[in-house]
Amino acid sequence: MRSVIPDYLAEALGDVEPDTAGQLADYIPELAAADPERLGAVFATPDGEVYGAGDIDTEFTIQSISKPFAYALALADRDFGPVLAKVGVEPSGEAFNQISLESDTGRPFNPMINAGAITTHSLAGSEGMNPAERVERVVRGLSAFAGRPLRIDEAVCVSEMEHAHRNLAIAYMLRGYGILTEDPRAVVEGYIRQCSVLVTARDLAMMAATLANRGVNPLSGERVVREPVVRQVLSVMSTCGMYDAAGDWATQVGIPAKSGVAGGLIGALPGQIGIATFSPRLDAHGNSVRGVSLFERFSSDMGLHVM
Numbered sequence: 597m598r599s600v601i602p603d604y605l606a607e608a609l610g611d612v613e614p615d616t617a618g619q620l621a622d623y624i625p626e627l628a629a630a631d632p633e634r635l636g637a638v639f640a641t642p643d644g645e646v647y648g649a650g651d652i653d654t655e656f657t658i659q660s661i662s663k664p665f666a667y668a669l670a671l672a673d674r675d676f677g678p679v680l681a682k683v684g685v686e687p688s689g690e691a692f693n694q695i696s697l698e699s700d701t702g703r704p705f706n707p708m709i710n711a712g713a714i715t716t717h718s719l720a721g722s723e724g725m726n727p728a729e730r731v732e733r734v735v736r737g738l739s740a741f742a743g744r745p746l747r748i749d750e751a752v753c754v755s756e757m758e759h760a761h762r763n764l765a766i767a768y769m770l771r772g773y774g775i776l777t778e779d780p781r782a783v784v785e786g787y788i789r790q791c792s793v794l795v796t797a798r799d800l801a802m803m804a805a806t807l808a809n810r811g812v813n814p815l816s817g818e819r820v821v822r823e824p825v826v827r828q829v830l831s832v833m834s835t836c837g838m839y840d841a842a843g844d845w846a847t848q849v850g851i852p853a854k855s856g857v858a859g860g861l862i863g864a865l866p867g868q869i870g871i872a873t874f875s876p877r878l879d880a881h882g883n884s885v886r887g888v889s890l891f892e893r894f895s896s897d898m899g900l901h902v903m
């Protein structure tokens with residue numbers, strides 16, 4: 597049965613390939629220069645089987661797909677109470693780069709939008725870490741999820757920092773509310789470095805499979821985070837992972853998921869599967885157009901909808 601999976605994946609890719617809807621992210625030159633035709637999909641199982649088709653070893657920046665994993669690291673490093681005190685778990689219903697802070701406390705609605713992710717980055721690692729140590733902790737943690745050492749795309753970092761006005765504004769607001777306690781610029785820089793980690797669709801599938809395998813990387817056998825952390829992360833992915841398209845996603849796909857602006861998309865189902873797709877053209881919500889189509893198909897063909 598398993599040997600038919602690569603053919604199934606190749607057929608699914610062939611069906612969505614002609615769809616050229618959507619736009620590349622163009623707020624920095626590096627993303628605007630991506631090859632829009634790239635297309636890949638990978639399934640990884642909790643017992644370490646990996647099946648892929650298309651562009652599964654092409655590197656691109658992880659971007660917002662880093663958010664659930666950095667949230668996992670913050671929960672693991674600081675525990676639930678201190679993290680929940682600073683970042684909520686409610687869908688914002690707004691775009692990922694909206695300010696979206698609770699009006700009385702300034703607490704970001706959730707860790708998947710930028711406000712929450714910038715805060716989450718500041719909570720990874722231990723309290724006294726300097727910004728470089730924190731980034732190192734995050735890159736090491738993302739690498740443990742992937743099961744191989746990941747590196748940062750420095751050119752993307754430089755460009756992102758030049759266009760980070762909105763994230764800087766959000767971070768200064770967070771500092772004003774006392775949600776951030778460190779230099780806002782340094783935290784945004786760290787968050788951008790986290791988003792600029794290079795991954796392939798294969799890496800993303802392994803990261804998703806580590807969530808599906810309840811915190812243990814299926815290939816390395818390393819326990820990256822504890823089970824309660826995984827449950828928290830998957831819960832927030834299912835309500836907030838697709839931003840203001842979260843409701844459509846929940847009804848049509850029904851898999852905890854996270855998208856990134858470079859075209860990556862992951863989904864994870866505990867005990868079953870980690871899925872990743874890569875296709876750079878995005879819809880109005882910032883989610884990969886062909887990635888969403890592929891997930892709709894996978895969910896329907898394999899009965900993966902959790903509801």
Ligand code: DON
Pocket residue numbers: 658659660661692693710756763788791855856857858881882883
């Ligand atoms: O914060 C930003 O704007 C980007 N570096 C990451 C945003 C992102 O991936 C949004 N997801 N679709």
